[in-house]
Amino acid sequence: MFKWDTRAKWIVKHPAPRLAVSRQRQCWPENPKGEWTPMSYTDLIETTGRVNDFLNAGSILSWDARTMMPKAGAESRSKQLATLAVAARNLLCSDEMKHALDGAEAETSGKPKNSPEARIVAQVREAIAYHERIPTELLRRKTELGAAAHEVWAEAREKADFTIFAPALTTMVDINREMAHALGFEEHPYDALMYRFEPGMTVAKLNPLFERLREGMLPLVRGIAQAEKPRSDFLFRDFPPDQQMAFALKMAERIGYDTTRGRLDTTVHPFEISFTRNDVRITTRVSKDYMPMSLFGALHEAGHAMYEQNVDPAYTRTPLTTDLISLYAVGGVSFGAHESQSRLWENHVGRSRAFWANHFGEIQAAYPGMLDDVSEEEFYRAVNRSEPSFIRVEADELTYDFHIMLRAELEAKMIDGSLEVADLPEAWNAAMKENLGLDVPDDAQGVLQDVHWSSGQIGTFCNYTIGNIMAAQLFDTAAGENPGIQSALDGGDYAPLRDWLTDKVCQHGRRFSRDELLQNATGRTLDPEPYIAHLTNKYSEIYALA
Structure with missing residues (x-):
């Protein structure tokens, strides 16, 4: 028996x-x-x-x-x-x-x-x-390919040759298409793949959201193109990697990243990863002649890490810190919600005028003699300058979402079959020219720059833009309802904002849906208007736009 x-x-x-x-x-x-x-x-x-x-x-x-x-x-x-x-x-x-x-x-x-x-x-x-709708063998194929394809992607990126990666990506797209049909969808197969990362998001919802962002941001992009450019030469000096890592970690700790429960390492593509709230690790990447990459990469990943470190301890090792749909041990309710924390700390805090009013002396001390000819205002304007770039992770706050919209729209076309993988570089380069006016010089700075497709994370790029929108919505509410939060930030005290975010977002883990979380915290669901207002106010001031 x-x-x-x-x-x-x-x-x-x-x-x-x-x-x-x-x-x-x-x-x-x-x-x-x-x-x-x-x-x-x-x-x-x-x-x-x-x-x-x-x-x-x-x-x-x-x-x-x-x-x-x-x-x-x-x-x-x-x-x-x-x-x-x-x-x-x-x-x-x-x-x-x-x-x-x-x-x-x-x-x-x-x-x-x-x-x-x-x-x-x-x-x-x-x-x-x-x-149970996904065949076990399909999951195995996807996981094995995702691990093996990382090295293929890294080689292709190093050699700037998409043809090296194309066969693996073709197989990965086929696997994801199979998964979409196994899972089922009402309107578009891409909807089934986005559900894994951002439950409830569909192509039908994403398209008007993207249109509203383009409508709000394109006038700024065009106005800045005609404006005087801030000085930024000092960001490209020869900054020793060890000193970069030390300062990046110092600033991550300053905003609240707990290094007794984490560590900072270097990698090709920055990421955060957690093994319960008591072991949350972050990475960044270092360019010897471009210091902001390491600094803002660390602040970004620290934002992710603080989400995990501040989940209610009672939820440890439960489904409230385990994404059973995507099979990730993660406490964030959606990838977009998680991204809201990284983008909030990186941009609304780390790139703010108040942040550099408090810490410009420290960065000068971290690089003796290298920034002595730079003023606090020049530094603030330089790290917030807006100019179209080829690389998403190096994109400024204003043009970043154009990179995301490009990727999400190309992914959807690959999944519905209207775009072949072999034609992806041409489509990519054409979209970069149309959206940002850039002529992509090679595949490494174009279609090969992101790690996501090698691991099979098709359907996740929209999360970055949703995170940007959520970050502005949350920060606007926090500062608006609690004047003491902005006063504290002005004085270099990050605890009040961190406590508000812990109370409204982090502690809940996966207990509430994304829209429930937003409704509870801000009184409304996803709303792009605070984000557009934030970008308009910030860049109009920096570039003296009418």
Whole structure:
């Protein structure tokens, strides 16, 4: 009647009777004598905690692969990551999980719908239904390719040759197209892929949002093109990498990044990654002759990290710090919500006039003699200058979203089949010319610059723009409702803003949806107007636009 399996549970050979009994009694056979013990909410938390363990183990391997692993380790690492991803998915969709879910659902049936317990039960049930639509072999193929393709992408980028990466990207697009059709969608296959990162976002919603942003930002871009350019030569001096890393970390700590629970390393493409709130690591990249890259990269990733470090400790190792849809151990409710924190700290704080009023002396001291001929005002204007650039992560605050709109629109076309991968560089270069007036010199500065496609993260680029919109909306509300927050920022005190964000956003983990979070914090759902107003006011002042 029973057999032993790797989950260390005795199970019935015939699934149908076992499921029927479980749904009636919320039970799980614990031993070969057939004695039944009830499954409970506690069992659900323990079982989902093991899913979280698999995902965190994968995150550690990913961090190592992107910071320290020798190139030759890529092939075996891809299989290791695939094994962990499939194991996490199989445990999530296992009969054990379903029995625990049935018991937890019965036990918590009287809880309010927005309680942590009710939200956990609902999220687990939704995640099981989501993943059961994706064939296991498809997940394995995607995960293996995502790990292996990173090295192919890195080589192609180094050699500025898209043809090296094109076969892997073609396969990745095909896999994502298969996933979209397996998951199902109402209007556009790209909708199914965006759901993984930004639940509820669709092409039909994204297009008018992009149009509103273009309408608000293009006049600024055109006005700045005719205005006098700020001095910025001093940003391109020979800044020693060790001194850059030291100052970047100092500023990350200053805004609130806790290095007793984190660390800063270098990488090709900056990222933040967490293995619970007590181990949240960030990376940045260093250019010897362009210092802002390391500094603002660190501030950006510190914003991500502070989201994770300030999640309610009670949610550790639960679905409220585990994205069971995307299979990431992450506490942010959506990738856009997560991006709101990084963009807020990088741009609304780190690039503000108040920030440099407080810290310009420190950056001069960090690079003795190198900035002595620069004023505080010149530095502020230089790090906020707006000029079209080829590289997204180096783009200024105003033109950044044009990079995002380009990527999201090209992705959608690749997924619906209206754009072939082989034609991607031509389409990319044409869009850069139309939107930013730039002639892309090579693939490394064009279509190969982002790591996302190599790992299979198709559908995630819209999150950056949504994060920008959310950041402005949250900052506008925080400063507007609490004048003491801006006063504190003016004095170099970041705790009041950090506390407000912890209260309104970070502590809740994945308990609330993105729009619920915004509604609770700002009184409305996603609204681009504060963002457009922020950009208009800031750049009109810097460039003396009418």
